[in-house]
Amino acid sequence: MAEAPAILRGGFRPFFLGAGVWGALAITIWLGALGVGAARIGALDPLGWHRHEMLFGFVGAAIGGFALTAVPNWTGRLPIAGAPLGALALWWLAARVLILAAPDLPLVLLAAIDGGFYLGLAALLLREILQAKNRNIPVAIVIGLFGLADLADYGGAAGWVGFNVGARSAIALAVTLVSLIGGRIVPSFTRNWMQRERIGCPLPTQPTRFDAAVVIATAIALAAWAFAGSPVLTGIALAAAAILQIARLARWRGWRTFAEPIVLVLHLGYLWIPIGLFLLSAASLGLPLPQSAGIHALTVGALAGMILAVMTRATLGHTGHALHADMVTRVSYLALHLGAAARVLAALLPEVYLSLIYIAGGLWIAAFALFSARYAPLLTRPRVGT
Template identity: 70%
Template sequence: MASAPPLLRGGFRPFFLGAGLWAVVVIPVWLWSLEMGTMRIGALDPLAWHRHEMLFGFVGAAITGFALTAVPNWTGRLPIAGWPLAALAIWWLTARLVPFVLPELPLTLLALIDAGFYLGLAGLILREILQAKNRNIPVALVIALFAIADLLDYAGLAGLVTTDYGVRVGITLTVILVSLIGGRIVPSFTRNWLQKEQIGGELPNGPNRFDLAVIFVTAAALIAWTLAGSTPAVSTALMLAGALQAVRLARWRGWRTLASPIVLVLHLGYAWIPLGLLLLGGAGFYAWLPQSAGIHALAVGALAGMILAVMTRATLGHTGRVLHAGPATRASYLALHLAAIARVCASLIPAYYLLLLRSSAALWIAAFGLFLLAYVPLMLRPRADN
């Protein structure tokens, strides 16, 4: 590992870099396609490509970087580094670029390249977990199901299943994953910071039976939404899940971390889960409330918000830097959450849809542009404490 270039000394380096770069690329390409009336990006129409790449490109890269970085900590085994890591990164990048480089490639082959990456990643992580007899097998299972969601999205594009079925499955899986992982790291990091700063009062607890019940209700509601859509029963379940998630978040006492943006942003990212679930459930009861408001609250607010929070924190920690959010980091947090607000409002206020959509896009690009500006130099250098 020490002989590898710095960029290949940990999974977070190439994949967080890839996630940031792809976040900055996808939105302008999609907006340009809308403005110019481009009919296809490879075998996909622009909207389908946008949805697919935001979820299975951007979010998938972040999940990969997190998993490859967390698994060695969970198992005590050496991290995947060097040329094996480079091969994984090239595989992910190939799936992203094929629609541009080989636009005539059949959809089936593109699906095999793309989903095959996540199946291979799931197998790799499962091997590491089993050899260490670790308990985090569900993470490998979620990634394998993410690969199936990827395939389902391509099946929808081919007309074999409902068009947005794969995206629904992907959103459901990733929100459940954030609920699982967020339920560990948010209270843990909050408790550690409160103790370090010697701030008195009750400390957040780790996951307990209530947390398990919240995750179960959330998973059941989202799975029902994926399968059945916005029926009255499903919408009620989604709103119940949103209310329970709000209670769960409040138990972590995020308001006590205002002095530490790098901790506070974890709470802000997670806060979009209850809000998104409430909006998604409310869409089943109120005609004026579009389903897209809830979907974008979950996708832009919760998923991207937690991704940016984790990428900044993990990059600082794993490159031997102080866990402190500098000006560029704080600005990126603010820009992303403003982007989420603008995107949700675009769905809620049709008269200003294009203005709010473009504003959201500009803020999104600013958020991840600032992330790249601040963190690419860290990813390309050895650890500061080497």
């Protein structure tokens, strides 16, 4: 691994950089298409391309980077690095480029390349986990299902399945994964910081059966929403999951972390999960709220918020730097969460919808452009001290 270029010495390096750059670039492309009223972006209509690339381009890259970095820590096996990692990164990149640059290719082929990446990644991770007899098999399974959701999203564009099935399934899977992994890292990192700072109050505990119940309840509620179950029962399930998530988050005592933004931002990102669940519940129960408000609370707020929090922290830690958010990092956090609030408000305030869309998009672009500019040097250079 030491002989490989620095960017190929850990899964977080190419995929976190890809997530940051693509996150900023994809929204720039989409806002441009929205501004000129474009009929297509590559092979898809603008809305279809936007949601596909945010989920399977941006979110998928971050999931891949996290999993490829976490699995060696879980299993004690050597990380995937060098040429194999480069091949995976190019596979992900090819899916992003082809849907834009080769719109005349059959959707079946584009789907096979894009969805196949996640199915291949899941198989690779599952092999590592099984050989080490590790307990994190569900993570590989979720990534495999994410690949199937990718295929379903192409199927929706082609009219072969329901239009929303793929995207909603991907959101449900990604939020469930954040709930599962977040339930481990948020209390752990918070506890470590509180002990280091000698903050005298009850410390967050490791996950318990209650946490498992919260994750299961969230997964069931989102599955019902994704597959258009009974609106009333779905709304009740989403509301119950939201209440459980609030109770879970309160146990982690995030209000004690205001002095350290790199810890606080984990709690802020996670807070968007119950907000999104409540908004989806209200829409399912017939209140005059659009589904879009809850969807963007979960995607822009929870998924992107946790992705940015984890990418900054993991990059600093794995490259040998202090776990401290500098001013650029803090501004990126602020821009993202203000953008999330603006995007949710855009769904709730139709009279200023377009203005808020552009504000939210601009703040999103700023957040991930700042991340890319600040962290690209760390991701492309050897670890400090090596």
